[in-house]
Amino acid sequence: MNIIIGVSWPFANGELHIGHAASSLPGDVIARYHRLKGNNVILVSGTDCHGTPTEVKALKENKSPKEIVDECHVSFDKDFEDFGISFDLYNRTDDEYHKKFVQEQFVKYYNNGYLEEKEEEQLYCEHCKLFLADRYIIGICPKCGSEIKGDECEKCGSLLTIDEVKETKCSICGSKTSYKINKNLYFKLSNFQNDIKFLLESKRNLWRENAVNFTERYLNEGIPDRCASRTLNYGIDIPIEGFKDKKLYGWFENVWGYVTASKKYAENNNLNWEDFWKNTGNNKIYLIHAKDNIPFHSVIFPSLLLATNDNYKLPDKIVSDEYITIEGEKLSKSKGNYITLRHLLDNYPVDSIRYYFSINNPETRDFNFTYEGFINSINGELLGKWGNFVNRTLQFINKSFDGKLINLKINETLENKLKELYDVVGKDIDNGDTKDGLSKIFDFINYSNKYFDENEPWKLAKEATNKCEEILYNCCNIILNINNLLKPYFIETTKRVEGYLNVNIVEWSYNRLSSVSLSKEINPLFIRYDKSVIEEERKLLNK
Known part of the structure; x- marks a missing residue:
């Protein structure tokens, strides 16, 4: 059997932490098992290179976005390798092979009527001089009243359009946002409401319970169309006349990385990539990620595959972990409650x-x-x-x-x-x-x-x-x-x-x-740690 295992792509704006470690490890365990079973396995992931966080980090460090991405990619690749994640290919979304492929899909969507032009008011930060990506907008959830970052409420699970969020501010500088006219392309995600409903029913017993519950909630609320273009300096150019000053939105192109990375690996190793990704009857697709990435894998990615009309197989297994806390508190780099994978390694x-x-x-x-x-x-x-x-x-x-x-x-x-x-x-x-x-x-x-x-x-x-x-x-x-x-x-x-x-x-x-x-020399497999290590580590955590 041909097995695809896609591990979610970490964003290039810092070090890998224990959340990345925990959510990626099941993918490696599954891959190693299937290899022992004699199956053909392609395990892929890569660095998610494009987006406002990279550009903001570059500005703060007086570097180019590519310099930030290069540093992160080398660091991620090394950490995953030392952690034993046996990727067949660990790629990056600024790879030319990836760029060319996703641009081809975008043109196909445009020609097939799945992209709609909209001139709209968009949230803008006068202080930062930026049209703000959803993840850089903070405000109040209109449904439960909780503080929210972006268009998804962690507390009640609602997937919103950003104009529904109340009292919006720029999360970069804290300034109140204003609206400014911007022209974008929207992907008609709502067209696939019934397809996703059918997919969910057919895979209900194969997906994690949290993936089932979240997807049902999105379906009940009605899947909204989603902006597919962005105003960014560093990203994948949109090859459509009238939008060549824009970049592809990260949610559109990064999930395609599962396909481009495995396709690239297959072509370099004399394999037919379509045996892994198309409906052949002898393949299985696993998507491995944390809970916050569920909608991108259970709703958005399947819709993008369906919109190609290219006989893609949809994901079989959604392996979506719950969250990790540290010493009873939410993982937070800003508060110091943060452990890098490198520290443990x-x-x-x-x-x-x-x-x-x-x-x-x-x-x-x-x-x-x-x-x-x-x-x-x-x-x-x-x-x-x-x-x-x-x-x-x-x-x-x-x-x-x-x-x-x-x-x-x-x-x-x-x-x-x-x-x-x-x-x-x-x-x-x-x-x-x-x-x-x-x-x-x-x-x-x-x-x-x-x-x-x-x-x-x-x-x-x-x-x-x-x-x-x-x-x-x-x-x-x-x-x-x-x-x-x-x-x-x-x-x-x-x-x-x-x-x-x-x-x-x-x-x-x-x-x-x-x-x-037996070998003459038998040494213990593990060493005993003194309990004093616990307090030493806790002190480091609180620094």
Whole structure:
């Protein structure tokens, strides 16, 4: 099967933070699983380069927008790589290949009547001399009275037109906004109301509950047409006469990045990109992102695909995480409640970070990141459970049997449980429920530690050597297969375990260990952290 996995594109105006880490990780877990299954996988994302935030940051730092984008792209690419996100291509929206493709789609929409010219009053900041993008407008939600940024209310979930927002101000300088005449092109999103309704009904059981609920709300409110052009200095030029002074709106062109990145990768690797993106009957499309990006993936992107009339397959799986808080408070860079991914990567092993975000993935409710929880997960779960089972089993064999076992009698009950575990964990990951899959693996690790303790091999080594070898062999067989099941989640310790066992598995299926001949040097997979680290990290967070 051909698998497309698109991870949402971070915006080029700062460093990657733990929210990016948490929302992107399920995409990598799903990709690694499907590769082990033997499927053809293209995992893509990239840097979202265009928009007012980039231009504002450039002005503040006395740099060009491209300089800001270049810095962010290098930083993002490095962070994702070190975090183990196995992108087949990490692209950028100022890539010429991407620009050319989306301009072609825009012309097609214009010629097919999906773009409408409108001369309208648009919010403008006299102080900044800018027509303001929605995200740079703050005001009051007309439906619930909450403070709102842009055209989407986080509190009540309403998707508004910006002229509905009350008491608008420029979020850049805080000045009151005024209206000024501007000519734009609007994409007729409302034309696809019924198509999106049909899509939702057909995929209801495949999308996250939050994606279903949000999409239903947008449908109930009526999907509005959406402005597709902008007044910007840095962006993709609109190739339509009368609008060549404008740029494509970011919401229009960045979601097309999933297609352009995978198309570019396919062409460079002798693959047919249409086998992945068109309705072939042998492909699946996952879109991975946080809750605030739901409308762009469940409403806007499918509508853009449909408007081409080019037989595009619509997204199968919407994997949309809830939010992350830090130490009980909303993630906020301005308030200092902010942890960069780079900080964690520079101070902790990558598998420890990947485990904590995976086992706490905010699939159904917000996840509160705490340093106490993070350190306890390393000490108690990784070191105390999985690391302990691997280390004590293999060290015992090296010490008592010189690293080799002769009695390789399989325990069929354990073997059948392992076979079943491949099936249930595989289904969880395939469904985008990566947290549930990892939880089941660690439930089996608890069961395995109990098996070791109840059989007391340290006693059998003196009283019944043959039986002792049988118990230890079955423990090694568990280690081999649990380690393989962990490969979508862990990227470093899994290689070390295979090195200890001198065995390598390259497929998602149960393997019975054919011999036991261990490496002479067995080191702990994880280290214990002193609890003082928790307070040290909290102090850094509050600086």
